[in-house]
Amino acid sequence: MKMKRTCISILLLWFACGAAAAWAGDLDPFRDESGAIKISGGTAHIPVMKAAADLIMQLNPKIQISIAGGGSGVGIKQVGEGLVDIGNSGRKPTDEEIQKYGLVLHQWAIDGVAVVVHPQNPVKALTSEQLKAIYAGTMTNWKALGGPDKAINIYTRDEASGTREVFWEKALAKGEISPKALFVASNGAMKTAVAQDPNAIGYVSVGHIDDSVAAVALDGVAPTLENVKDGKYKIARGLFSNTKGAPQGLTKKFIDFIFSSQGRALIVEQGFIPVK
Amino acid sequence: MRSERCMQSALAAAAWISAAAAVLIFLFMAVLGWPLLGNGDLMQVLCGPWSPMHHQYGIRPMILGTLCIASLALALAVPVSLGCAVFIQVTAPKGLGRALHHLVRLMTGIPTVVYGFVGIFLLVPLVRNLSGHGAGLSILSAGLMLSLLIAPTMILFFVQGLAAVPQSHRQAACALGATPVQQLIYVLLPQARRTLLAGVVLGLGRAMGDTLIALMLAGNSVATPQSILDPTRTLTAHIALIIAADFESPEFRTLFICALILYLMTTLAVAVMRRLAAKPVEIP
Numbered sequence: 271m272k273m274k275r276t277c278i279s280i281l282l283l284w285f286a287c288g289a290a291a292a293w294a295g296d297l298d299p300f301r302d303e304s305g306a307i308k309i310s311g312g313t314a315h316i317p318v319m320k321a322a323a324d325l326i327m328q329l330n331p332k333i334q335i336s337i338a339g340g341g342s343g344v345g346i347k348q349v350g351e352g353l354v355d356i357g358n359s360g361r362k363p364t365d366e367e368i369q370k371y372g373l374v375l376h377q378w379a380i381d382g383v384a385v386v387v388h389p390q391n392p393v394k395a396l397t398s399e400q401l402k403a404i405y406a407g408t409m410t411n412w413k414a415l416g417g418p419d420k421a422i423n424i425y426t427r428d429e430a431s432g433t434r435e436v437f438w439e440k441a442l443a444k445g446e447i448s449p450k451a452l453f454v455a456s457n458g459a460m461k462t463a464v465a466q467d468p469n470a471i472g473y474v475s476v477g478h479i480d481d482s483v484a485a486v487a488l489d490g491v492a493p494t495l496e497n498v499k500d501g502k503y504k505i506a507r508g509l510f511s512n513t514k515g516a517p518q519g520l521t522k523k524f525i526d527f528i529f530s531s532q533g534r535a536l537i538v539e540q541g542f543i544p545v546k
Numbered sequence: 547m548r549s550e551r552c553m554q555s556a557l558a559a560a561a562w563i564s565a566a567a568a569v570l571i572f573l574f575m576a577v578l579g580w581p582l583l584g585n586g587d588l589m590q591v592l593c594g595p596w597s598p599m600h601h602q603y604g605i606r607p608m609i610l611g612t613l614c615i616a617s618l619a620l621a622l623a624v625p626v627s628l629g630c631a632v633f634i635q636v637t638a639p640k641g642l643g644r645a646l647h648h649l650v651r652l653m654t655g656i657p658t659v660v661y662g663f664v665g666i667f668l669l670v671p672l673v674r675n676l677s678g679h680g681a682g683l684s685i686l687s688a689g690l691m692l693s694l695l696i697a698p699t700m701i702l703f704f705v706q707g708l709a710a711v712p713q714s715h716r717q718a719a720c721a722l723g724a725t726p727v728q729q730l731i732y733v734l735l736p737q738a739r740r741t742l743l744a745g746v747v748l749g750l751g752r753a754m755g756d757t758l759i760a761l762m763l764a765g766n767s768v769a770t771p772q773s774i775l776d777p778t779r780t781l782t783a784h785i786a787l788i789i790a791a792d793f794e795s796p797e798f799r800t801l802f803i804c805a806l807i808l809y810l811m812t813t814l815a816v817a818v819m820r821r822l823a824a825k826p827v828e829i830p
Contacts, residue, residue: 344789423681428766428787429598429797449597452683452777453766453787466671467681 311345341430360432407448579802618689631704683765707741
């Protein structure tokens, strides 16, 4: 963790000290622009979207970029209905959705979904079977897993969550989720909830993990960036930004920026793995 | 004369439009929820559990959740608000009463999300540690915070109601030798009853309709709650959590039933309160 933080600070320093000059070209297309971009959907995407938007709006205050959450389902729906310019999703939109709305997908990162617990929880590794039993509500005490004699508080995400969908499909093999599970509405809220509750178990996008929560190794594989990248950690998904039809104008420039070298640096900085 | 008539018709139009909007919203929900209502699945939706994985889309846990949280909030807020209003209007020294009144007015303007935040970081850990049960996200947490949310509105109503009782009535009671407490119980409260009940109705409506507090503090689990320390999901939070589901999905269609139930529950509560307020006052 400390290592990660040092890396980030070095990266930031480097960024501040003139690397920006070398990259300035990536932001150039925004210089003479004005207008607004509306973004909504996946909550895992928000840190990258925000970082990109901050850079762009700092360079050119005439551009307004608004970023809302809501979850992958919301993103796909809203962009499909033309309510926003970019609808983010943490899962690949279904063929049906792509066809119905005429979506064009832009996958810019790979992200793992990690099981997290409170940092004080001694349980730092689980098998798939144990995880399924916990989420199904058949294993209800941390004691059986080598933890304290406390009831397990299960946290999950709402219907719109792409994180939930990926976790449910790949980690739980579409298994049961106990009706007693507590629901939170974003990756950020999940992190806060687990960080506050010593008996919690939940799942977040790997990019959201920091010191406030502890990641759990699954079947002996830790959800680190390297393991996600190598494909060793299986619970992974693409992060998509979807547009209705091919992106135009400012929206196209924004998406091109995410794929530029500066955009990719932002993606790395936020703890995701850029693609292409 | 003509301008007066113009004004009158404009006001009437405004009244009609807002009344029509309420009715139209109701019809809109009924029409959109019709596929479920007409299917005979209604009982299953109303009484069954929520488990989309097993194709069960019952909203009974949410109806119960709404009732539990709203009634807890009301039960906590009404006595406190009444006491506070009596203090401000009747027993407090003038300056202090006025200062408190200002404070309460200020409190009505605090956005819900602030209460939610304070709840997550202060109340939820407290409830978790004190009860030693569950995650702290519970009916109790949400009810407590919600009572704090609705209390200021109710206090303002109560103060207004008490202030509207003619001074001469109190003086008459005083002249008969009634103590301040007797004046309050036999004169002020019965006389102010209508406004007091209106305040309670408003508080109840707000408690049932609030989304954010329940969404942030009640835990939103779909199991039927067994105790006040269990998490639960309200109808409003349910709507907020499901709204992003596919339009065509059965989950989404049940939303209209949720909205309809919420609408009917609020209407019913208002009707009952009106009824209570309309009864003639008996002077003991």
